[in-house]
Amino acid sequence: MSRAAPVFEAPMTVCAQIEARAEHPATEGKSYLLQGERTWTYRRYRDESVRHAHFLQRRLGACDDARPAHVAMLLENHFELLALYGGCAYAGATLFGVNTGLRGDVLAGVLNQSRARVLVVDERFLPEVEKVVARLEHLDPENLLVFATGGDELSPERDWLARVADEVGAADSSLDAPAADVTPESNLMVIYTSGTTGLPKGINNNHFKLLATGVGVSRAAEMGFDDVGYTCMPLFHSNSMFVGVSPNFWVGGSVALRERFSASGFVPDVLKHGVTGWNYVGEPVHYVLNAIEAEYGGNEDRIRAEITENPANRLRFAVGNGASPPDIDRFMRWFALEEMYELYGSTEAAISTFRKKGDPRGSVGEITDEAVRILDEQGRECPPAELDSDGKIANYAEAVGEICRRAADTSLFQGYFDNADANRSKYRDGVYHSGDLGHVLLRDGRRYLFFDGRTDDWIRKDGENFSAAQVARIVQEHPDVDLAAAYGAPCAVSDELVMVALRLAPERDFDPRRFFAWCDAQCSEGAMDRKWFPDFVRLVDDFTFTQTQKILVRELKRDHFHRERLPDAPLFWRRRGDTEFRPFSAADFASLRERFAAAERDGLLEV
Numbered sequence: 001m002s003r004a005a006p007v008f009e010a011p012m013t014v015c016a017q018i019e020a021r022a023e024h025p026a027t028e029g030k031s032y033l034l035q036g037e038r039t040w041t042y043r044r045y046r047d048e049s050v051r052h053a054h055f056l057q058r059r060l061g062a063c064d065d066a067r068p069a070h071v072a073m074l075l076e077n078h079f080e081l082l083a084l085y086g087g088c089a090y091a092g093a094t095l096f097g098v099n100t101g102l103r104g105d106v107l108a109g110v111l112n113q114s115r116a117r118v119l120v121v122d123e124r125f126l127p128e129v130e131k132v133v134a135r136l137e138h139l140d141p142e143n144l145l146v147f148a149t150g151g152d153e154l155s156p157e158r159d160w161l162a163r164v165a166d167e168v169g170a171a172d173s174s175l176d177a178p179a180a181d182v183t184p185e186s187n188l189m190v191i192y193t194s195g196t197t198g199l200p201k202g203i204n205n206n207h208f209k210l211l212a213t214g215v216g217v218s219r220a221a222e223m224g225f226d227d228v229g230y231t232c233m234p235l236f237h238s239n240s241m242f243v244g245v246s247p248n249f250w251v252g253g254s255v256a257l258r259e260r261f262s263a264s265g266f267v268p269d270v271l272k273h274g275v276t277g278w279n280y281v282g283e284p285v286h287y288v289l290n291a292i293e294a295e296y297g298g299n300e301d302r303i304r305a306e307i308t309e310n311p312a313n314r315l316r317f318a319v320g321n322g323a324s325p326p327d328i329d330r331f332m333r334w335f336a337l338e339e340m341y342e343l344y345g346s347t348e349a350a351i352s353t354f355r356k357k358g359d360p361r362g363s364v365g366e367i368t369d370e371a372v373r374i375l376d377e378q379g380r381e382c383p384p385a386e387l388d389s390d391g392k393i394a395n396y397a398e399a400v401g402e403i404c405r406r407a408a409d410t411s412l413f414q415g416y417f418d419n420a421d422a423n424r425s426k427y428r429d430g431v432y433h434s435g436d437l438g439h440v441l442l443r444d445g446r447r448y449l450f451f452d453g454r455t456d457d458w459i460r461k462d463g464e465n466f467s468a469a470q471v472a473r474i475v476q477e478h479p480d481v482d483l484a485a486a487y488g489a490p491c492a493v494s495d496e497l498v499m500v501a502l503r504l505a506p507e508r509d510f511d512p513r514r515f516f517a518w519c520d521a522q523c524s525e526g527a528m529d530r531k532w533f534p535d536f537v538r539l540v541d542d543f544t545f546t547q548t549q550k551i552l553v554r555e556l557k558r559d560h561f562h563r564e565r566l567p568d569a570p571l572f573w574r575r576r577g578d579t580e581f582r583p584f585s586a587a588d589f590a591s592l593r594e595r596f597a598a599a600e601r602d603g604l605l606e607v
Helices: 014-023 042-060 079-091 104-114 123-135 160-167 207-220 238-250 263-273 282-296 300-308 325-335 420-426 468-475 512-525 553-559 586-598 602-606
Strands: 031-035 038-041 070-074 094-097 118-122 144-147 187-193 201-206 228-231 254-257 277-281 317-321 339-344 372-375 401-406 431-443 446-454 458-461 464-467 481-490 496-504 536-539 571-573
Touching: 014 042, 014 079, 014 207, 014 238, 031 042, 031 079, 038 042, 042 079, 042 118, 042 160, 070 079, 070 104, 079 094, 079 187, 104 123, 104 201, 118 123, 123 144, 144 160, 187 207, 187 238, 201 207, 201 238, 207 238, 228 238, 228 263, 238 254, 238 277, 238 317, 254 263, 263 282, 277 282, 282 300, 282 317, 282 325, 300 325, 325 339, 372 431, 420 431, 458 468, 458 481, 458 496, 464 468, 468 481, 468 496, 481 553, 586 602
Parallel strands: 031 254, 070 094, 070 118, 094 187, 118 144, 228 254, 228 277, 277 317, 317 339, 496 536
Antiparallel strands: 031 038, 187 201, 372 401, 401 431, 431 446, 458 464, 481 496, 536 571
């Protein structure tokens, strides 16, 4: 058990809390950030944050509504990213965390919508920014700064860290904090999540919310002063900020970073840094398990000797969402975990649950907020799930509905940045709509939540939500495609797979290899994020439309790739490592169904 955290007496602003830890004798010299052979103490982190605050104030100059103190980042996980975050906290600026997978029109649109006047970009992503830089409306050329990570020589005017050193002071400088009007309600970070239409939506997160999520998670997971978190999920994402960085910061713990997730690098990092807790999303859990199985040939004795009973293995818990129950069981066994906490929540943070020991298998925890309800399409509350003798839901169609919150307030949700329409859509008539599907199981008078996927306009993959309409728009640009729809399909591992239905243009045929190559090119050269790459393709003669001439996606989503429901439909799929789409046969479906059953997710196929 980790020791209790020291008491840090400070206001609920990130800058005040950084100061408190940099001055406290228990944490001043303690290692806060770890990566490879690098280490920053809490004092060093404070000094780096203050240096960046002075730099940002210098570059931003006088700020008002027309010239806001907005800073954007396009970075992988580095100490310096968190220094930029801390710098914005001290400077009273707002940091916009841009998804590193964005390309083309979407990237330009997000940067323009943010009205960011400083942009810091990882050298790896500079070519993508340079493709759209002429279209950026608020960024002066001198404020496009590059973080040198690729080994190429940068011009001194563009080198981010060189500019900070020259204009403010060297890395070993310890400066007084700048003057800035910062309150707990000050907007500190905008984290983007895709909308159902148009550009990704930016979610406002003030100082209080970013700290409060750390308080909540650290208490639920019983974290303490000796804990070391492992953050390999991207820091532009709420999973890492809310579940990784903030809880460990709150208790005065440490955070080990990795630039990007690596299944093969997971175990070495955990052992090297003495990691005690990991913030995860579902598919990476599966990838880590596969990497271990491949390395040790599935030999449980070798895994137990090299990992489970390794004296360097201090991992005791993990917190996240989307892992299947069998993966949870195996991960806990191989790492000898005390607990693996599945939670439900979103960047909006209006609704959250936290699965604890003894909660029903497969649930994401107890609903403790009486305002949270499962509603059907008419706004009526859905009945609780009724289980049959096999433990499966007998009333699935009636019990599953949208996870909502009926209340006069929106809890920690502080609205979308500069998007009144999205706010009205999300919270209307006194109801907050999550866009997620779920059901409730009653046990001993307690309500336990089960997550059942997204509504039709959303797809959730690898822990990220994105717009099905965006995927469909891109796919529809293929010269052989006349009309397209995109939707989430069941996944045996976690979250959803991406499925598209295509109506081909007249006199055109579907070429699986050519379509795969085209999608691949859209990921490397166009506007398609790699996560949006279709996993399944269905060809249709025509779509069914609503009275307003919208494609009726619900029927497509219901049948997904179910071969027994679609015995004659042209279906294609790709598996990891494939270089083309292949026909999806009845035998393929039978084999996939076995995988779903092994993961205890076969019910998803029969909705």
